[in-house]
Amino acid sequence: MQDEADTMTPDALSRFLAGYTPLAGVADELKRPDGSLRPVWASLMRYLAGQSAETLARAFARGDQYLHDTGVYFRQYTGTGSTVRDWPLSHVPVVIDGAEWAALADGIAQRAELLERVMADLYGPGNLVRDGFLPADLVAQNPEWLRPIVNIRPRSGNFLHFLAFEIGRSPDGSWFVLGDRTQAPSGAGFALENRMASSRVFHDLMPKANVERLAGFFRSFRDAMNGLRGDNDGRVAILTPGQHTDTYYEHAYIARYLGFSLLECEDLKVQDGRLSVRTINGPEPVGVLWRRLDSRFADPLELDETSALGTPGMVSALRAGAMDMVNCLGSGVLEARALMAFLPRISQHLMGAPLKLPNIATWWCGQPTERAYVLNNLERMMIGPAQSTKLPFDIDATTALGGKFRGTAHSSVADWIEREGATLVGQEAVTLSTTPAMIDGKLAPRPMVVRVFAARTPEGWAVMPGGYARIGRSGDPAALAMQAGGSVADVWVMADQPVVPDSLSKTGSGPFLRRLPGLLPARAADNLFWLGRYVERAEGGVRVLRAYHLRLEEYGRRTVPLVNGLGQFLDGFGIDPEEPIPATLLGQFDASVICASKVRDRFSTDGWNALNDLSATGHDLATRVLPGDDAARAMSVLLRKIAGFSGLVHDNMFRFLGWRFLTLGRALERADQMAAVLSVFADPEVAGGGFDAAIEIGDSVMTHRRRYSVETNRDTVIDVLALDRDNPRSILFQLDRMREEEARLSELSGMAEMGEASRRILMLQTALAVSGPEAISTRRLRRIRRELAAISEALTAQYLS
DSSP: OOOOGGOOOHHHHHHHHHTOOOOOOOOBSSOTSOOBBBBGGGHHHHHHTTSSSHHHHHHHHHHHHHHHHHEEEEEEETTTTEEEEEOOSSSSOOOOHHHHHHHHHHHHHHHHHHHHHHHHTTTTOOHHHHTTOOOHHHHHTTEEEGGGTTTOTTTTOOOOOEEEEEEOOOTTOEEEEEEEEEOOOOHHHHHHHHHHHHHHHHTTGGGGGOOOOHHHHHHHHHHHHHHHHTTTTOOEEOOOTTSSSTTTTHHHHHHHHHHHHEEOOOGGEEEETEEEEEETTEEEEEEEEEEEEEGGGGOOTOTTTTSSSSOOTTTHHHHHTTTEEEOOOOGGGGGHHHHHHTTTHHHHHSEEEEEEEEOOOOEEETTTTHHHHHHHHHHHTTTOOOEEEEEEEEEEEHHHHIITTTTOOOOHHHHHHHHHHHEEEEEEOOOOOEEEEEEEEEEEEEEEEEEEEEEETTEEEEEOOOOOOEOSSOGGGGGGGGGTOOOOEEEEEEOOOOOOOOOOOOOOOOOOOOOOOOOOOOHHHHHHHHHHHHHHHHHHHHHHHHHHHHHHHHHHTSSOOHHHHHHHHHHHTTOOTTSSOOOHHHHHHHHHHHHHHHGGGSOOOHHHHHHHHHHHHHHHHTTTTTTTTHHHHHHHHHHHHHHHHHHHHHHSSEEEEHHHHHHHHHHHHHHHHHHHHHHTTTTTOOOHHHHHHHHHHHHOOHHHHHOOOOOOOHHHEEEIIIIIOTTTSSSSHHHHHHHHHHHHHHHHEEEEOOHHHHHHHHOOOOOTTTOOOGGHHHHHHHHHHEEEEEHHHHHHIIIIO
């Protein structure tokens, strides 16, 4: 069947583009200065023009739904805190001609190598300062220049391995660099997710469009990272500040995509100059660390003693050559805007060639002539991206000039600068190019900048054929930031011939090789263990609450011993029975989500969405549910949500070490919950209906009816809920499972002798296996709970500390 867009007339395309008018004096990505369509955009525009408004809306919704389902988010900060927001995709990609991109990539590769050489000099011989290519103040007063890194030579011989650059197009159509990102560049993972979303939006266009693929870039970088290990047996890992950083989603996504471990500083320790990660099997060496936190936080021993994020001794591990870091500590010094003023001359000196990709015009105003230039051009600089530096600390001139000095005369600003003795870094006011964005069903020009990425490989610097663009919400360049309402778009680099589909793993004819299981940090194991416990604890609470509200509906508020007993039982666990959806229950849902968020790199998207859906449903029901039958129905809804999460995790999660800890946590909590229920509702003195309540809470009503020919009594309740090895709700079933999983852990850990946890599980399991119902008294059940708590402590001491 022929595509609608393939049969459309030129008039239809003209009508679609009729309302799109570039701004005067501004370069536009879609249209030439004469108003004609740039050829590289033609196929995309024909496609868009050939779709109905309803079809486009559905296509855009597919992309948004993918991002929502995958959990892509950004953290928006306010004066009182932060909130997680959906990823703001601008659905129309930025399209760049392949030949033009090749020239850009050449300039980016040259710039990357130049920054490497500058970094090597700043932390080595210091010739650039000595010979007058850089002012000493620019380096010494920069808080990102780290003196402890001086004379440390990375094991690989290179300081920089992964870089990002902000680039823009000037009114004359040429590209320039707005900023260098060398500290811990973010965005590559988001570029991948933008591409995945746009492939859903344009699912029928992408296969036949000559859009350069991204997988080859990431494959080259992954292989380069693995190559940095050399003969070292250390692992490759990504170091994240944790789940509260605004780019944590990307850290987890990239770790999962590339197959690297995601670590936090608390996972690491340095001993005898070697970096290792604390795992459930003891310390394991780390040979390559992709750092995603700022340098000064990395080592409280030598860099910033107030840092709660760092690992003491990180610098000493670098100094000993026991590891490679991507990028080396101290690389943030290269992000100083002032440095850009000197790069053209330094390029001639170090590279023997001018910059192929120029900077935005920048001045270091430490010299009188340049200082005078800025003072005389403050009026113009106030409307552009300017930055001011008052040694020895930084202030933002855009904020200062537009805020503190708003409404003051030009001369008073200049007087202030002279009076304060400020040293300025001036940048030319920028007019960014515009690119089309779909606004209210119509194309409109919006300002944009593009972030591009470069990775060091054995063959040299590789540049990602694309990236991601930040799109302004209006003509105001300040609105580019997502915090200010901006959005992001995919970047399509168009080849002049068909592009072969690519993937991260190329097929080959090499020998079959099964990789060893990834290491499991003790912190990750602990979070999985408690995730299992929190979800199971919530399920136990939901089951008791349902039993309570069903009887409340039946008996009302009259004084009925069983209703009171159920209420007192809930109260003993901190659950207020007067609340239809108690706050404690919602807290358990939230705790589950927090535990899962700390191990996002080990969690499937479906499992993550199911857990979030459970928590969101609980919070939603809490706003509208009434006591009695309404609350009982709500508990049934929550039970189905919990069952959905458990089924996804336990049916689909690979049986690596992480799954075993989640299973141990779940089994231990279920055993404890059941022992608690039986100690109250299977007590010989329980109020009428207690035995039936225990069977109901234990989800064993049908099993009990089929298995026992007598009416419910204490022996039958204890038998089915404590001693039945085939009942997945019984205590003995949980102990059998715990014994099996802990034995497997011990085997994988290479333990020659039985550990404390194994002994305790075996003793309790054996004691129950040889007992009859009459031997399981209420006192014995309470003792079982204490023994389960001891097992939990033994597991923590053996694997999770």
